[in-house]
Amino acid sequence: MMASTGSATELAVTTTPIPGMLVLTLPMPGDNRGWFKENWQREKMLKLGLPDFGPVQNNMSFNTAKGATRGLHAEPWDKYVSLATGRIMGAWVDLREGDSFGAKLSIEMGPETAVFVPRGVANGYQALEDGTAYTYLVNDHWSPEARSQYTYLNLADETAAIAWPIPLDQAEISDADKKHPRLADVTPMKPARTVVIGAKGQLGQSLMELLSEASGLTREELDVTDREAVQAFNWNGVGTIINAAAYTAVDVAETDEGRKDCWAANVHAVQNLVEVARERRIRLVHVSSDYVFDGTEQEHDEDEAFSPLGVYGQTKAAGDALVATLPRHYVVRTSWVIGGGKNFVGIMADLANKGVKPTVVADQYGRLTFTQDLAAGIVHLLQTDAEPGTYNLTNTGEVQSWADIAKQVFVRCGKSADDVTPVSTQEYAAGKKISPRPTHSGLKLDKIIAAGFTPAPASQRLDELLG
Structure with a gap:
């Protein structure tokens, strides 16, 4: 599934083909000086269906150049992802044990969009502009032991068939991400x-x-x-x-x-x-x-x-x-x-x-x-x-x-x-x-x-x- 987002005057939360994953459209009023947005507003977002997932850590990631690509990583916590600047193509594949295993979603995102990603759903991102900055909230603290609980999927998996705007042979990808398994070889993440x-x-x-x-x-x-x-x-x-x-x-x-x-x-x-x-x-x-x-x-x-x-x-x-x-x-x-x-x-x-x-x-x-x-x-x-x-x-x-x-x-x-x-x-x-x-x-x-x-x-x- 490929979706695009645009400007909005009201906060909105929509469901996706991946159970529990949500897409948020964030109002961004602005003037000649720039724009403002409520990137995370617990009370309003809970009323619209976002889980009260209790974030405990806020991380940021910066991509210097267009084409930087990472993923697909399924993490053992819930995650709320948005952008401070730039644009990306985000892709997610459900790697949880169960009927939804393999369900996928792709969205082009800018600062006007955020996503809630449940535990066990793999994340992948490709920067579409230079100087792209991500910010994300997670509801558990990162640790080397937590990293050992990750589940991975190859960015080029033929079953997920993600249509990356910049071909992967032209993208900047880490050696580790290139070695992740295809979907047929993935061991699904078990429930908590x-x-x-x-x-x-x-x-x-x-x-x-x-x-x-x-x-x-x-x-x-x-x-x-x-x-x-x-x-x-x-x-x-x-x-x-x-x-x-x-x-x-x-x-x-x-x-x-x-x-x-x-x-x-x-x-x-x-x-x-x-x-x-x-x-x-x-x-x-x-x-x-x-x-x-x-x-x-x-x-x-x-x-x-x-x-x-x-x-x-x-x-x-x-x-x-x-x-x-x-x-x-x-x-x-x-x-x-x-x-x-x-x-x-x-x-x-x-x-x-x-x-x-x-x-x-x-x-x-x-x-x-x-x-x-x-x-x-x-x-x-x-x-x-x-x-x-x-x-x-x-x-x-x-x-x-x-x-x-x-x-x-x-x-x-x-x-x-x-x-x-x-x-x-x-x-x-x-x-x-x-x-x-x-x-x-x-x-x-x-x-x-x-x-x-x-x-x-x-x-x-x-x-x-x-x-």
């Missing part, structure tokens, strides 16, 4: 990596099953409570962090030692991840809890104010508040999680099979959340690039008490529902030191459903688990 913190936990395991190319980290591999370790970790090429790790021993959290551990894992660790995510423009997904509420409302929506009752809930609320300060974040609030390893359903099934008749709390109400659905909902938010913010995510179905669920487990195990004796929280807690629990833990699911993800009914997952 996803890192799952707490990969061996219940949710972490479900996430790793769905995100086969994600990097999973255990506490032994990265202790996120250690700020120095988090800062020193190699975050190059990471686009998303999913924090599936947490301190969840709600009763132990009420002890002196447990309180410290709970704050370390649920607040200080989150603060460390938020700091890295902010510095490097990484999207952060954080898993929250119904315990941030006191449970007086029958069901809780995403906008309800925090009102935690115990230490665990207080730390989760503090972690949520930290994550919400990031522009690119998802707080995924859930309750009553069931996954691999020790969990309520497994314990009840084991008791049923052993002939034990338990007493179970009947005045706490909520919905189960199976980790396969929790993980699938998180992946859905990431893949659809849903609006940042907080999303409630549990399985669907009726709000029930723990005793109701225990009875269902017993019946599915071939036992009588009457084998489960309902008791009050006060009766259950007699003689024990436990954390206060919210009475009502049901979470409204309208927002996640409106975002295109409807979790399976909890009863269906119980059938599958106990089938």
